[in-house]
Amino acid sequence: MTPVEAVLLVFVLATAVATAVLRDVLAVIIAFAAYSLGIAVVWLLLRAPDVGLTEAAVGAGVTTLLFLLTIAxxxxxxxDELFVDVNLPALGVSGLLVAALATTLTALPEIGSSSTPVATSRVTNYYLDNAYAETGVENAVTAVLAGYRGFDTLGEAVVVFAALIGLLVVLDREVLA
Amino acid sequence: MSDSTGTAADDRLEVGAERPPRPYVESPIIMATVRIVAPFVFSLGAFVMFHGADSAGGGFQGGVIVGTVVLLIAIAFGIGPTREWISSSLLTLLVVFGVLLFAGIGLTALVFGGAFLQYEVIPVYEATKYGIELVEVGIGIIVSGTVVGLFFALAAGYRDPDGTEGER
Structure with a gap:
């Protein structure tokens, strides 16, 4: 683990815990935005810049603004208290869940390992070998999202559209603005 | 929007014990910053959206960044005036246009005898590449319209049963 990764890990864990235990909602929103930013950098370190961009724009950006608007x-x-009173049974359940999930950590492959099921899968290698020749698009992620899996992406776009309609229904409004 | 009853400094995102907090305070620093930053953020969003086929990013990420520009302007210059500037019908048209654009490209492939969203049957130069680019733009329009719409709808709030809007 490099020093950058270690600092990032501590930062993400600290902001996550702060999000859970701080009492003031404004402070929680700020801590949550910082957590999202940390996770965005984690995605970058894991060589997933597309996901990192999404996390930074949606998690750290828009969600924070929507939360701020809501508490305003x-x-x-x-x-005057800084922290919430920790609910011990809930903390115990959370701890057990983390412990149970942590037992799977040893089964995970090394980061960047070339022998993972994903890296050796026939589908992955088909995309990597043929994406540019078949779609003319250099970003393989985009080629898969909009090209090979275009129908799924249409569904996702409609889900985003439906979220907007759903909010209007919840707020009992007929116009957006 | 900027009714100046009470001191401006102490009621922003403040604990609303006696009076409801106002979400908007006219601040020359915020207004000047947004004035400078907004064109750059918009350019970044457009780049991420249009260049998503060849570098990291795409319609979804670019659309969120473009939508953020409107959110920035709304926070700096007041949500009410910004909401009037971008009319509700324009937002609705944009989002619906995005969905129709995406679905329309899929249906165009059907017209030319291919499968749904099978770009290469469309008789256009590099149909797959430009089909993907156009789909990304459609996604960008949907997402940016939705981000702005969510913001304005939340700012407008719940419509009370007696017909009064939760306007602010």
Whole structure:
């Protein structure tokens, strides 16, 4: 583990815990935005810049603004305490879940290993070998998303559209603005 | 939008014990910053959207960044005026146009005897490449319209049963 990765890991863990235990909602939103930014850098280190861009734009950017807008329209109970009272049974359940998931860590392959099922899969190598020749698109991720898997992506785009309609239904409004 | 009752400094995102907090405070620093930053953010969003086929990014990421520009402007210059500037019908038209563009490209392939979204049967130069680019633009339009729409709809809030809007 390089020093950059170690610092990033500590940062992500610290902001995640801060998101959970801070009492003030504004502070929680800021901690959550910092957490999203840290995760975005983690995606970059894992060589997934497309996902990193999404995490930075949606997680750290838009979601934070929507949360801020929401708390600006609601009333926050005043309190002098810095942290929430930790619910011990809930903490225990969370700890057990983390421990159970942690047992699978040893089964994971090395980061960047060339012998993982994904890297050796026939489908992956077909995409990597033929994406440019068949679609004329240099970014293999885009070739898969919009080319080979275009129908799935149409479904995703319609889901985004449906989310907007759903919010209008929830807010009992007929126009967006 | 900028009713100046009470001191401007202490009521931004403040605990609303007596009066409801106002989400907008006119700040020359924020306005000047957004004025400078917005064109660059918009360019980045357009680049990520249009260049997504050849570098990291794509319609989804680019659309979010483009939508963020409107959010920045709304935060700096007030949500109400920005909402009037971008009319509701324009937003709705944009989002619907994006969905129809994506679905329309798929149906065009059907017209030329291929499968749904089978770009290469469309008799255009490099049909697959430009089909993918156009689909990415369609996704970008949907996502940017949705981000802006979510923001404005949340800012407008729930419509009360007695007909009064939760306007601010």
């Amino acid at each position: 329209k609601t009333v926050r109970p005043p309190s």
